[in-house]
Amino acid sequence: MTAIDSVETPSGKGAGDENFPVGSWLLPAKLRPHVAVFYAYARAIDDIADNPALAPEDKISRLEGFSRAISGAEIQDPAYEKAHRMRASLGRTHIPTTHCTDLIAAFKQDATKLRYRDWQELMQYCDRSASPVGRYLLDLHGESKSGYVESDALCNALQVLNHLQDCKVDYLQLNRVYLPETWLEEAGSSVEDLAAPAASPGLRRVIDRCLDGVEELLVSARRLPAVLGSRFLAMETAVIVAIAERLAQQLRHRDPLAERVVLSKAAYLSCFLKGVARVLL
Numbered sequence: 001m002t003a004i005d006s007v008e009t010p011s012g013k014g015a016g017d018e019n020f021p022v023g024s025w026l027l028p029a030k031l032r033p034h035v036a037v038f039y040a041y042a043r044a045i046d047d048i049a050d051n052p053a054l055a056p057e058d059k060i061s062r063l064e065g066f067s068r069a070i071s072g073a074e075i076q077d078p079a080y081e082k083a084h085r086m087r088a089s090l091g092r093t094h095i096p097t098t099h100c101t102d103l104i105a106a107f108k109q110d111a112t113k114l115r116y117r118d119w120q121e122l123m124q125y126c127d128r129s130a131s132p133v134g135r136y137l138l139d140l141h142g143e144s145k146s147g148y149v150e151s152d153a154l155c156n157a158l159q160v161l162n163h164l165q166d167c168k169v170d171y172l173q174l175n176r177v178y179l180p181e182t183w184l185e186e187a188g189s190s191v192e193d194l195a196a197p198a199a200s201p202g203l204r205r206v207i208d209r210c211l212d213g214v215e216e217l218l219v220s221a222r223r224l225p226a227v228l229g230s231r232f233l234a235m236e237t238a239v240i241v242a243i244a245e246r247l248a249q250q251l252r253h254r255d256p257l258a259e260r261v262v263l264s265k266a267a268y269l270s271c272f273l274k275g276v277a278r279v280l281l
Contacts, residue, residue: 007062007079008044009051026236026276031140034089038136041066041086042103049107052173059111063104070100095139099132110176115191118180119213123156125178130159141230154221154241157214161247164207168194168257179206198258207251214248225279239275246271 027035048054048062068074069083086100106129116122134151138144163170163178170176171194184190187209189202199207221241225234246267254261263271 049110126156130155150224157217242271
């Protein structure tokens, strides 16, 4: 077992498993390597947090090691190679470590926090688990921080959509539930309903309520392409908005307990064309 293997716990997921394009050709070629380094770093720490075989204290210990490597307190341990590469990339692009450390804070929370009381508490989590991704991309492209508002809305919408896609497996494998407890109670449902072959009427109401929240976030997110200086990033963002819209629509009509709700290749292509056209036209 290598030093890296002793800390990282690769899930086998890659860029192709995400709901959004990672480092696509729409982004400037000189920036794509930095995006790839950021994705590899984020995937490594996310896999640790989502590994059902690790105890919470073990997850936190491994994540704290990544935090030390990102800050520069640890610069030699090869077990944290992805963090070392990330720190070097941040140095070259003059981007602060905040986005990377916010992700670590969120994933440490995932190790111990298994329930979310209400939508506001869930959004506070998303502000650290999802928003840093968009903020990093804006900083990498030299965009104004004023775009953080719309970027946060888009990233948080994508995070909730991912939570809905994985609501059953998250519960069964990790006993982790992101659906707001107050909404479950009001709908006469419970977390145990997530183990059923299909969503109960009450659980369906909660899923739809989460999708209502996603739609509110997308109202702000749709403004993001127009406030960006980079036309290429604007097109990339418009594509991601289109993907979020299509996935939200699919989750309205399909049951994430009965099937894995994902977009087809044809749907992704349609979203790509739609997003690019929104910017060009």
